[in-house]
Amino acid sequence: MLKKSANSAAWAMMANMPTRLKAEVAIKMLLAGSDETKRREIMHSVSERRRLTVPRDEIPWHPSIDQLACKRCKICLNFCPKGVYSEDSDGSIVVTHPHECVMLCTGCEGRCPEGAISFPDRKDFYKYVYYV
Ligand code: SF4
Numbered sequence: 185m186l187k188k189s190a191n192s193a194a195w196a197m198m199a200n201m202p203t204r205l206k207a208e209v210a211i212k213m214l215l216a217g218s219d220e221t222k223r224r225e226i227m228h229s230v231s232e233r234r235r236l237t238v239p240r241d242e243i244p245w246h247p248s249i250d251q252l253a254c255k256r257c258k259i260c261l262n263f264c265p266k267g268v269y270s271e272d273s274d275g276s277i278v279v280t281h282p283h284e285c286v287m288l289c290t291g292c293e294g295r296c297p298e299g300a301i302s303f304p305d306r307k308d309f310y311k312y313v314y315y316v
């Protein structure tokens with residue numbers, strides 16, 4: 185599941201890169217082979233080149249939690265490095281900082297054992313991202 189998430193994130197990232205950058209990344213990925221750490225490092229360095237076409241708080245990209253499915257295990261809360269999730273006073277896990285969510289990241293989605301996390305359709309968000 186984790187590998188699938190990483191690959192789909194890489195694919196989404198590459199889909200809206202200029203051709204020269206896409207070729208550069210493809211070669212680096214080829215050289216990295218199946219080394220997942222190297223592949224992640226490559227995608228991280230590319231993400232530094234990402235720019236948004238409008239301010240982040242105008243872009244509705246963030247996770248949603250199905251509260252009926254959520255078992256409050258806090259895996260998502262502990263995993264997200266951006267502090268998108270918080271624990272409410274009643275113990276429920278909520279999205280309190282939606283605009284801290286990294287554009288096109290879905291890293292937490294595949295980690296939820298209950299399948300309670302969802303994101304909007306990526307294809308509607310490519311227009312908000314370009315690479316330099
Ligand atoms: S990982 Fe899933 S089940 Fe666990 S707290 Fe987050 S949304 Fe709920």
Ligand code: SF4
Pocket residue numbers: 247263264265266267268269284285286289290291292293
């Ligand atoms: S997609 Fe990434 S940045 Fe967004 S909430 Fe999940 S782990 Fe955090």
